[in-house]
Amino acid sequence: MTIEQSSASSQHSSMYPFVIAAIAAVAGILFGFDTGVISGAILFIKTQFALSDSLVGMAVGSVLVGALLGAALSSRCSDYWGRRNLLVITSIIFLIGTVFSAFATSVWMLAGFRLIVGFAIGIASYTAPLYISEIAPVQWRGALVSLNQLAITIGIVLSYVVDVSYASSGNWRMMLGWGVLPAAILFIGMMFLPKSPRWLFLKGEEDQARENLIRIHGRSAAAKEFSEMSGVQEEKKAWGVLRKEWMRPALVVVIGLAFFQQWTGINTIIYYAPTIFQMTGFHGPTAAILATLGIGIVNVLATIVALPLIDRWGRRPLLIMGSIGMGISLGLFSILFTMHSAEGAMRVLAFLSLVGYIICFAMSLGPLMWVMIPEVLPLSVRGVGSGLGVALSWAFNALVAFMFPILLGLLHPAGTFLIFSLLSFACFVYVWFLIPETKGVSLEKIESRLRAGYKSRDLGC
Numbered sequence: 001m002t003i004e005q006s007s008a009s010s011q012h013s014s015m016y017p018f019v020i021a022a023i024a025a026v027a028g029i030l031f032g033f034d035t036g037v038i039s040g041a042i043l044f045i046k047t048q049f050a051l052s053d054s055l056v057g058m059a060v061g062s063v064l065v066g067a068l069l070g071a072a073l074s075s076r077c078s079d080y081w082g083r084r085n086l087l088v089i090t091s092i093i094f095l096i097g098t099v100f101s102a103f104a105t106s107v108w109m110l111a112g113f114r115l116i117v118g119f120a121i122g123i124a125s126y127t128a129p130l131y132i133s134e135i136a137p138v139q140w141r142g143a144l145v146s147l148n149q150l151a152i153t154i155g156i157v158l159s160y161v162v163d164v165s166y167a168s169s170g171n172w173r174m175m176l177g178w179g180v181l182p183a184a185i186l187f188i189g190m191m192f193l194p195k196s197p198r199w200l201f202l203k204g205e206e207d208q209a210r211e212n213l214i215r216i217h218g219r220s221a222a223a224k225e226f227s228e229m230s231g232v233q234e235e236k237k238a239w240g241v242l243r244k245e246w247m248r249p250a251l252v253v254v255i256g257l258a259f260f261q262q263w264t265g266i267n268t269i270i271y272y273a274p275t276i277f278q279m280t281g282f283h284g285p286t287a288a289i290l291a292t293l294g295i296g297i298v299n300v301l302a303t304i305v306a307l308p309l310i311d312r313w314g315r316r317p318l319l320i321m322g323s324i325g326m327g328i329s330l331g332l333f334s335i336l337f338t339m340h341s342a343e344g345a346m347r348v349l350a351f352l353s354l355v356g357y358i359i360c361f362a363m364s365l366g367p368l369m370w371v372m373i374p375e376v377l378p379l380s381v382r383g384v385g386s387g388l389g390v391a392l393s394w395a396f397n398a399l400v401a402f403m404f405p406i407l408l409g410l411l412h413p414a415g416t417f418l419i420f421s422l423l424s425f426a427c428f429v430y431v432w433f434l435i436p437e438t439k440g441v442s443l444e445k446i447e448s449r450l451r452a453g454y455k456s457r458d459l460g461c
């Protein structure tokens, strides 16, 4: 045993992977915070800079364009710099983007620096789950990766808490500025974490990879992880593999889930909830932002309920029930806008239908997009394939956010939410016919079925 090995093994604790995952998941908090905070801030930014509908769309959507660019580059950057170092660099980008957007003197400056924050979010949304999955013990991998989705929902709630705190003063600069806190925590925390053993291995630093594995998992588990790692090395040809015909069923799942997670309207609620609540009779920004906080808390709680069910009930039942529930809730929400009911009743029903919608999303498409995309991709293309899925998700997200204020103007809230309701029912049809059940199915089995030419619905059990 070398000196490094003995010191590595003496540092090992069974809680260590959880500590690492919790610190890396701060990236998820930043994702949630920096995308959610705009919902309250936009009410005041709109007034301060006298914004038209399309400029509102730009102020909200610039972060998403940045995220799309960041996600598109993240697979290459994380291979080049390594997951740990990239997350350290990302936290610095977060800090710079946040400080300058909080001091913005025009909507253009705001949009520019929010784009930079978005760039960091895009990189983090790919790199943090990847890093967590590479340090997680096999039996905890699903749960630890889902921790990232939980962190996203917690980040959204924190952003709403900050929005509520500054709603009466209308201080949108402080709302955005609080983002420096999780960014600083991520920066400091990541400096102390080990580099991903898998990345070290891919870079040819096998001794260091083995040492980090022992430090994270202990000696006996490390040996198993190391031998698994040795079997995987085809990344360079990954784009070619993605284009192969037998990959199509996996792409149906990757592209479809990325599309429906965004085009069933989740972020019209997450980003614009206070605006929507004002339309349904919650007068004044404070009441509307408070109602939004309620939605955020329901999102966290429903995500906590969903996580153990993903492996108990399976992916299909959750996605089927979730998409039908989302369709019904949004249909109801849309109908409410066509009625001239008493304001009090309208308010309660609107709030309840959005609560129902959020519960259904958080228990289905919310976590399952992140869980299922890597599951259906063969090991050799999991990196670039997941990068493609995450980048597409941001592209769809940006498109919805840009179009939402315009759709509201054209179709009114009733027509707009009717479209999202119909797309939720379309998602049900898609899930029914095309989504496999991957609960308890080994990744190797999914891959061998894919290579054998099975349809997407039959990739699992």
Ligand code: BGC
Pocket: 035, 149, 152, 153, 156, 261, 266, 267, 270, 299, 365, 366, 367, 393, 397
């Ligand atoms: C989605 C985000 C969304 C969040 C809401 C995530 O899975 O990718 O777009 O804002 O869930 O909880």
